[in-house]
Amino acid sequence: MTTQTAQAACKADDGQPLLSVQDLKIRIQMDNGVMQAVDGVDFEIKKGKTLGLVGESGCGKSLTSRAIIGINPKECETTGVIKYDLASEGSASDPIDLLSLDPKGKRIRSIRGNKIAMIFQEPMTAFSPMYTIGNQMVEMIRIHRTKNKKEAKKIALEMLGKVGISDQEKRFDQYPHEFSGGMRQRAMIAMALSCNPELLIADEPTTALDVTIQAQVLELMQSLQREFGMAILLVTHDLGIIAEMCDEVAVMYLGKIVEQAPVREIFYNPKHPYTKGLLKSMPRLGGEKSVRLDSIEGSVPMPIDMPPMCGFYERCTDRIEGVCNARSVPKTRISDDHSVRCFLYSDQQRGEAQ
Amino acid sequence: MSKPILDVVSLNKSFEVKSKKTLWGKPTRVQVLQDISFQLYEGETLSIVGESGCGKTTLGRCIVKGISASSGEVNYMTEEGDTVDFLKLKGKEAKKLRKDIQMIFQDPYSSLSPRMSVFDIIAEPLVANFKLKKSEIEEKVAEIASQTGLNVSYLRRYPHAFSGGQRQRIAIARALIMQPRLIVCDEAVSALDVSIQAQIINLLKDLQESFKITYIFISHDLSIVQNISDRVAVMHLGKVVELAPSEAMFSRPLHPYTEALMSAVPQPDPERKKDRIILEGEVPNPANPPSGCHFHPRCAYRTDKCVQQVPELREVDNGHFSACHYAGELNLKGVQANEAKRA
Numbered sequence A: 001m002t003t004q005t006a007q008a009a010c011k012a013d014d015g016q017p018l019l020s021v022q023d024l025k026i027r028i029q030m031d032n033g034v035m036q037a038v039d040g041v042d043f044e045i046k047k048g049k050t051l052g053l054v055g056e057s058g059c060g061k062s063l064t065s066r067a068i069i070g071i072n073p074k075e076c077e078t079t080g081v082i083k084y085d086l087a088s089e090g091s092a093s094d095p096i097d098l099l100s101l102d103p104k105g106k107r108i109r110s111i112r113g114n115k116i117a118m119i120f121q122e123p124m125t126a127f128s129p130m131y132t133i134g135n136q137m138v139e140m141i142r143i144h145r146t147k148n149k150k151e152a153k154k155i156a157l158e159m160l161g162k163v164g165i166s167d168q169e170k171r172f173d174q175y176p177h178e179f180s181g182g183m184r185q186r187a188m189i190a191m192a193l194s195c196n197p198e199l200l201i202a203d204e205p206t207t208a209l210d211v212t213i214q215a216q217v218l219e220l221m222q223s224l225q226r227e228f229g230m231a232i233l234l235v236t237h238d239l240g241i242i243a244e245m246c247d248e249v250a251v252m253y254l255g256k257i258v259e260q261a262p263v264r265e266i267f268y269n270p271k272h273p274y275t276k277g278l279l280k281s282m283p284r285l286g287g288e289k290s291v292r293l294d295s296i297e298g299s300v301p302m303p304i305d306m307p308p309m310c311g312f313y314e315r316c317t318d319r320i321e322g323v324c325n326a327r328s329v330p331k332t333r334i335s336d337d338h339s340v341r342c343f344l345y346s347d348q349q350r351g352e353a354q
Numbered sequence B: 001m002s003k004p005i006l007d008v009v010s011l012n013k014s015f016e017v018k019s020k021k022t023l024w025g026k027p028t029r030v031q032v033l034q035d036i037s038f039q040l041y042e043g044e045t046l047s048i049v050g051e052s053g054c055g056k057t058t059l060g061r062c063i064v065k066g067i068s069a070s071s072g073e074v075n076y077m078t079e080e081g082d083t084v085d086f087l088k089l090k091g092k093e094a095k096k097l098r099k100d101i102q103m104i105f106q107d108p109y110s111s112l113s114p115r116m117s118v119f120d121i122i123a124e125p126l127v128a129n130f131k132l133k134k135s136e137i138e139e140k141v142a143e144i145a146s147q148t149g150l151n152v153s154y155l156r157r158y159p160h161a162f163s164g165g166q167r168q169r170i171a172i173a174r175a176l177i178m179q180p181r182l183i184v185c186d187e188a189v190s191a192l193d194v195s196i197q198a199q200i201i202n203l204l205k206d207l208q209e210s211f212k213i214t215y216i217f218i219s220h221d222l223s224i225v226q227n228i229s230d231r232v233a234v235m236h237l238g239k240v241v242e243l244a245p246s247e248a249m250f251s252r253p254l255h256p257y258t259e260a261l262m263s264a265v266p267q268p269d270p271e272r273k274k275d276r277i278i279l280e281g282e283v284p285n286p287a288n289p290p291s292g293c294h295f296h297p298r299c300a301y302r303t304d305k306c307v308q309q310v311p312e313l314r315e316v317d318n319g320h321f322s323a324c325h326y327a328g329e330l331n332l333k334g335v336q337a338n339e340a341k342r343a
């Protein structure tokens, strides 16, 4: 994505990206054909930066996130390149391709949880109902940070406190079902952050949190980012959180990134009709009851045997018949750091991106 | 206003908490709901907001009787106009009334059976309660699926093959298919992107208009709460601390905790200056609540009175209740009508 001009414009952070995802594709075999659930996704994240990933429910955000650490179920046939920079390990500077690693092997397991931690969309997938929260946290910390049991417990208790759980000693010995929904979510966040990851993948991390605790948790992530240069891939549908947390935003629709730009551009200069529709649907504080919320008309098609065309075609108010439904949409660069997949912009002078 | 469909009187709930360290000692009881009373009118939407862990889900589950309350009454007015205490019902009668009240659970992942196809999950309440032909069931399921934005051709798959937001819509479809009189929606739209969220909220409102459905809407998303509610209840550590018509609550909150909540909503504008009230101090511990007003350790306006005396929930304005000693005296900041609008 970075052009020479953009590189020149960057200052301190123009090193290699920590994570670089290239042409990621995920296919799933279904009864009636092959579903192209993720269809050629590219993005990169630098150390200390936050990339937001937003998009229609079911567009492939979680599949993409989980592909990075290789934990999608086996029916998900995944291709592409996921480069991760292990420079901090002192190894040669060539990043490794996480996709080429054996998903059950030692190498990926040592990266997962230690260098890359993930906060799952549904907390119950992260915890076993059979063991106490404390037990599960300590086990995780002992694998990745310290063998010492006492020290691991100390770290766990401290992290629970940081995510706003009071009476940690007692909570430590409780089972997941004895926590409220938001407390489970926070315990999972505490577990993910307790190993000081280089890259945090946060899939809808605060959906169950009230706004004051949410603010506290987001602040905690930002402070780890400042202190250790943690990079964050933040999947969320909450555009308020995107606005507060992200440097860059990628908007996904039906398995593809349809627009990508710095956060300010996305809010003030959105290009793709889907991005515009999202911003319009956003409920805003200060609105009135009885006002009908805007939503984007129509529904998402199934990405099975889709002819080459724009996935948003059926719902788009600006579509051009014979163009948008006749070819696959190339990526167009609006400016150095703003790209969009939409024919409305593809004939502009700036030319097409690679 | 219309007649109350639900009258909750002094509801209490406590859980027994065993600690490893007290294996030989007595388990402690933690009071999670404290003396909750409110009325719910037919066809209205009452939203419940509050701190994570304050007891919202527990309250919802006590009402639909997923768990039994420790004490109190949940008086329910049946369609025929009889009043029954929902908590005392047993057996057949309970089963009959239960289909009038549905709950959409906070965590769709654990509330959907992994071994049933999604079609069967959505159809199950129909199959269990009515004698319908297969074709009728298929028709109803298809209708509700498309209303909730689920692709009908997906429905033969199992829950694990759906995304988080799709699973949430499965739970919504399952609750709506019964056309219940009262639905407790527990963070029911929290995993949906804003466009589908809008579609679901509009659907809930349409159904309310057509069938007079009553909603208890538990959510932390205040912009949605503002859009959907007639009244709002704010909970803090097991108690209702403020209850008011939605407009009054947002324009003029009467409890400092409500003010803090409203100030902390992230604004969808990268250039907006943040002006939020950071709550200092620890999140309170329900096993050992602070003296006086439970909110006092984190309240910027506290006085000695707040440390010593427990404030009662009292009516300060018409229909506007607050449990703050200084309700009405403090000049608290709400949300301006057009504050969030961009130029």
Ligand SMILES: Nc1ncnc2c1ncn2[C@@H]1O[C@H](COP(=O)(O)OP(=O)(O)OP(=O)(O)O)[C@@H](O)[C@H]1O
Binding pocket: A028, A037, A055, A056, A057, A058, A059, A060, A061, A062, A063, A064, A073, A075, A121, B160, B161, B162, B163, B164, B165, B166, B191, B193
């Ligand atoms: N194991 C699976 N088998 C079949 N289909 C699957 C499987 N996992 C995911 N899918 C499908 O792939 C698509 C993308 O799913 P994904 O979970 O990545 O969506 P998402 O963008 O995270 O959505 P949400 O915002 O609702 O969480 C969805 O349509 C989903 O139904």
Ligand SMILES: Nc1ncnc2c1ncn2[C@@H]1O[C@H](COP(=O)(O)OP(=O)(O)OP(=O)(O)O)[C@@H](O)[C@H]1O
Binding pocket: A177, A178, A179, A180, A181, A182, A183, A208, A209, A210, B015, B016, B017, B032, B051, B052, B053, B054, B055, B056, B057, B058, B059, B106, B286
């Ligand atoms: N089965 C249980 N056993 C013991 N304690 C429980 C149980 N269920 C809930 N609790 C406790 O009751 C309190 C309230 O939980 P509840 O789930 O009602 O909170 P909530 O308001 O819904 O929070 P959230 O917004 O995080 O979902 C919490 O302290 C929780 O730990």
Ligand SMILES: [Mg+2]
Binding pocket: A061, A062, A063, A121, A203, B163, B164, B165
């Ligand atoms: Mg997801």
Ligand SMILES: [Mg+2]
Binding pocket: A180, A181, A182, B056, B057, B058, B106, B186
């Ligand atoms: Mg809850």
